[in-house]
Amino acid sequence: MRTLTTGLPDGFDAQALGQRVMDRCDSLAEHTDEPGRITRLFLSDATASVHAVLRRWMSEQGLAVRVDAAGNVIGHRSASPSLATTKTLVLGSHIDTVPGGGKYDGVLGVLIASAVIEALGSAVLPFHIDVVAFSEEEGVRFGLPYIGSRALAGSFDPAWLNRRDRDGVSLHGAIEHFGLDPDQIPKAALDPERFLGYTEVHLEQGPVLEHLKRPVGVVSGIQGQSRVRLRFEGDAAHAGTVPMDQRRDALVCAAKLAVEVQDYGRSVDELRATVGLFEVWPNVRNVVPGAVEMSLDVRHAQDEIRMAAVDALIETAERLSAADGVRFAVVEHQTQQATHVDGNLTAALVEALQASGVELTEMPSGAGHDAVAVADLGPVSMLFVRHPGGVSHHADERVWPDDVATAVEVMTRYVLGLADQCHEGTLRP
Numbered sequence: 334m335r336t337l338t339t340g341l342p343d344g345f346d347a348q349a350l351g352q353r354v355m356d357r358c359d360s361l362a363e364h365t366d367e368p369g370r371i372t373r374l375f376l377s378d379a380t381a382s383v384h385a386v387l388r389r390w391m392s393e394q395g396l397a398v399r400v401d402a403a404g405n406v407i408g409h410r411s412a413s414p415s416l417a418t419t420k421t422l423v424l425g426s427h428i429d430t431v432p433g434g435g436k437y438d439g440v441l442g443v444l445i446a447s448a449v450i451e452a453l454g455s456a457v458l459p460f461h462i463d464v465v466a467f468s469e470e471e472g473v474r475f476g477l478p479y480i481g482s483r484a485l486a487g488s489f490d491p492a493w494l495n496r497r498d499r500d501g502v503s504l505h506g507a508i509e510h511f512g513l514d515p516d517q518i519p520k521a522a523l524d525p526e527r528f529l530g531y532t533e534v535h536l537e538q539g540p541v542l543e544h545l546k547r548p549v550g551v552v553s554g555i556q557g558q559s560r561v562r563l564r565f566e567g568d569a570a571h572a573g574t575v576p577m578d579q580r581r582d583a584l585v586c587a588a589k590l591a592v593e594v595q596d597y598g599r600s601v602d603e604l605r606a607t608v609g610l611f612e613v614w615p616n617v618r619n620v621v622p623g624a625v626e627m628s629l630d631v632r633h634a635q636d637e638i639r640m641a642a643v644d645a646l647i648e649t650a651e652r653l654s655a656a657d658g659v660r661f662a663v664v665e666h667q668t669q670q671a672t673h674v675d676g677n678l679t680a681a682l683v684e685a686l687q688a689s690g691v692e693l694t695e696m697p698s699g700a701g702h703d704a705v706a707v708a709d710l711g712p713v714s715m716l717f718v719r720h721p722g723g724v725s726h727h728a729d730e731r732v733w734p735d736d737v738a739t740a741v742e743v744m745t746r747y748v749l750g751l752a753d754q755c756h757e758g759t760l761r762p
């Protein structure tokens with residue numbers, strides 16, 4: 334049982350639990366759709382093999398394992414049968430990656446949640462715990478982030494099922510091919526009345542904790558994000574015969590906008606503006622590009638600044654395309670407001686962090702996370718783990734075992750602290 338002095342279960346061994354997380358991150362990194370680098374897309378073959386491993390690990394922990402219709406793997410730990418309870422605390426993160434991603438983005442949060450289950454052992458809790466491995470956070474395969482977490486939050490839009498990936502496979506077809514039933518997605522939604530909250534552990538993906546020499550930090554909010562797809566249409570033409578002053582080159586116009594995006598991003602404090610994707614048609618060396626589609630990713634903690642930036646950049650695109658005689662259109666505009674973390678859950682995280690002897694850092698998240706989608710369901714909070722070098726979405730992604738051990742300790746104290754709050758009546762399970 335838990336000893337009051339340490340606030341941790343008897344025999345708690347953070348280092349051993351942290352090392353197992355590190356070893357398991359190494360193991361899951363082997364499951365990739367592209368040999369030689371880590372690429373694991375939504376419901377791909379590599380995802381299927383990771384599911385098999387996660388299901389085994391979760392079952393070994395005594396969790397009741399299920400996979401919902403959106404491809405989320407969920408390990409359920411029931412509250413003590415002697416305690417009347419209706420709510421579930423959800424812990425986890427995502428298992429999909431960007432192409433050529435790192436070992437820890439997403440997976441670290443799932444495995445730290447699993448380590449907390451290990452640490453809790455037979456501790457009696459007044460709420461259930463679901464450890465969730467979300468199926469799609471990055472939004473790579475269908476250009477849509479948070480598919481799994483939106484299904485859990487009940488905000489999945491059935492129209493998304495018609496989206497197609499680069500190979501023309503629909504989201505509906507991909508889910509069916511994986512052996513799941515898209516029509517059952519509404520059943521993946523948790524009942525808000527039975528939801529205690531969601532806490533996600535994630536590597537920071539930035540330099541702040543390393544700079545401050547802190548192992549973990551509490552997230553104070555997640556900045557809003559606009560994901561826009563723009564299209565420029567000129568005239569495809571022979572690269573050798575058409576004189577330079579008689580061209581309507583879609584790529585040159587798009588490239589001018591990319592430079593303007595960087596200039597605008599540099600001109601507004603704390604704004605992030607990125608062109609990460611260019612698709613060129615016909616994309617051959619001896620044809621003047623007839624059409625280009627490009628991405629525009631704009632982020633800021635304040636929604637009004639982000640939206641003003643998007644409006645300004647679309648106006649710039651219209652000006653550039655008119656000057657070049659090129660047609661311009663906004664193909665798609667996904668907008669995600671800034672996410673507020675829950676005060677009570679975050680206060681409990683702060684308490685657990687300080688009880689673990691860690692100096693407090695509270696910091697915003699520049700990256701999006703599944704917590705953004707789950708916030709539609711109810712209270713969320715996040716814990717960041719120091720990210721040496723701060724390079725993410727890259728094979729060089731790293732974390733230190735000691736910091737992972739610290740994160741496991743903080744999260745174990747956090748869960749037990751929430752249980753205390755339920756016993757004291759300050760939190761209703």
Ligand code: HGY
Nearest residue numbers: 470471699700701702
């Ligand atoms: O793009 C993001 O912010 C996240 O890493 N998917």
Ligand code: MN
Nearest residue numbers: 431438471726
């Ligand atoms: Mn990511």
Ligand code: MN
Nearest residue numbers: 438439470702
């Ligand atoms: Mn992530």
